[in-house]
Amino acid sequence: MKKKFMPEPFKIKAVEPMYLLGREEREEAIKKAGFNTFLLRSNECYIDLLTDSGTNAMSDRQWAGLMTGDEAYAGSRNFYNLEETVREYFGFEYVIPTHQGRGAENILSSLTIKPGDYVPGNMYFTTTRFHQERNGANFRDVICDEAHDPNRDDVPFKGNVDINKFQALIDDVGAEKIPYICLAVTVNLAGGQPVSMGNIKAVSELAHKHGIKVMYDATRCVENAYFIKTREEGYEDVSIKDIVREMFSYGDGCTMSGKKDCITNIGGFLCVNDKDLYTQATAMVVQFEGMPSYGGLAGRDMEAMAIGIREAMDYDYISHRVNQIRYLGEKLEAAGVPMVKPFGGHAIFLDARGFLSHLEQEEFPAQALSSAIYRESGVRTMERGIVSAGRDVKTGENHKPKLETVRLTIPRRVYTYAHLDYVADSIIELYEKRETIKGLQWEYEPSCLRFFTGRFTEK
Structure with a gap:
């Protein structure tokens, strides 16, 4: 008989002492x-x-991967392994490594936002909104109303975008003033609340109808996929990997903090499908992060991130x-x-x-x-x-x-x-x-x- 809470699906190989102060x-x-x-x-x-964020325990395979770090200044083989892994699991064409998620946020915001623009999102996140506002954008919260009520426990996807709010913003300011919608999966400040696949599809359809990009905050995308699998009809028999891939198939790119669902201690990346935006991003990453093939990371960290992505899908x-x-x-x-x-x-x-x-x-x-x-x-x-x-x-x-x-x-x-x-x-x-x-x-x-x-x- 299966227990309500199964034991940890890992064995402990190394320990760190803990001390309680008086x-x-x-x-x-x-x-x-x-x-x-x-x-x-x-x-x-x-x-x-x-x-x-970055406080994860890495697996024996990740620690072994650190020893295969190629610390070449350009063209590290670990980057190409990471790029191949991200393409396989996320589906985006271009991958730019950064030292962590906010490095990706900085690049995306700087390249796409003009002063006076509006960036809608399903609730703000601190560093994300900072970079948007720093580049002259106005953040608009378009999350469903239920997300702001801590006691509403009857809503399985409280991270969903309110499509009517999104449409109202488009009608109010014009689509040309909205470079992208920032779609967080899951929504941190709402309580780690997920977004349904049905809502992701609806957001994508509305945004692309008006020429607006869909850019994910993919930080905890594996957690979001788990909730889709366990809460949304039709996905109970679909693998986590396939759910993640479908989620991102409706968008144009993402920012990722590898310190969360890549199960590492440092790292991140920006993904895009637009070749021109990718070219601009590679020029900018050189200014602030490092070469486009390492983005402020050691080769060993990119290797651990690639392995972590695969492990997270289990x-x-x-x-x-x-x-x-x-x-x-x-x-x-x-x-x-x-x-x-x-x-x-x-x-x-x-x-x-x-x-x-x-x-x-x-x-x-x-x-x-x-x-x-x-x-x-x-x-x-x-x-x-x-x-x-x-x-x-x-x-x-x-x-x-x-x-x-x-x-x-x-x-x-x-x-x-x-x-x-x-x-x-x-x-x-x-x-x-x-x-x-x-x-x-x-x-x-x-x-x-x-x-x-x-x-x-x-x-």
Whole structure:
């Protein structure tokens, strides 16, 4: 009989010791970090759920692949292996490696956006919107309304684009002002929510009808494919590989952070089908990243990324990955802890407004909750609310997202169910004394991407 939660589909070959600091040491550490978990040192964190970006455990095959690194300055054979792998699994014609996903975002935004353009997307992501706005674009959120409601657990694809919103933007500003739609699969800040194949097709049809490119944020495309396989009719017997390939067949390119669904510690790439855009991108990658055949990466890292792409398509791997999130979510849900539902593919997103109902949004409840979780347990998490949303580039006013969340992000192949038990028990204990958590105020606010390096004090 198959168990509800199967054991990890891997054996442990190497270990890294973990240490839990005492309560007083954790108090001192978070104060020294300005109540910003990004500024904690890694050795101060017991279980690190800050991000799944580059925090993955690589396989024995990937580690073996590192030893085959061809570190030639130009024409590395590892690049050609990566290029062949991306073409096979993603289907795009041209591949430009970059040091990580935001390198690809920078190139795409710089080459396609003119001041005054509009870029629609199914909810913003921090670095993506930064590069779009830096190049003069106006971001427009065209995600379905249900994505902004953490309690709507009856919508299996909360990452879907609202086609009527997309059409309204085209009618309002004109298709010539929209260089592309940014389609994230999955949608990080909505709670790791997926996009259905049916919606992808509809977005593609509308966009291409008006001469608008469809550019994916492909960072967690394998997780999105898993949800299509398990939630969308007609795909239950289709392989993850074939679902990924079909998803991308409706688009014109993608940006990719290899630090997520390529299961590596560094790397990314930009894919396009347009030869002219590819030629421009290769000229730009030389300016900012490196030669078009390495893009800021060592040959060994490109080899690990190519191997990781193949490993990520394994159903047992991705099923366990997503079920770890579900396991943690169900434990918290049973205790009444408020969170975004349904559970996403890479993290549990605590509803900080529901958790800390005594705090106003301007008191940064998600930032305060993330700090309190560390203080309580040594578990590092991340704010995803008003701080991450930043300020309007024109008015200077805070963006006030409806979702004010704390992200508990599970690295790939790193932690076991026992680690997640500790996380759940710690948060449940904190929830029972949540009224003791104080709000925060700015001590230092950077001019952009403030969540990375900003500092706070308690009110």
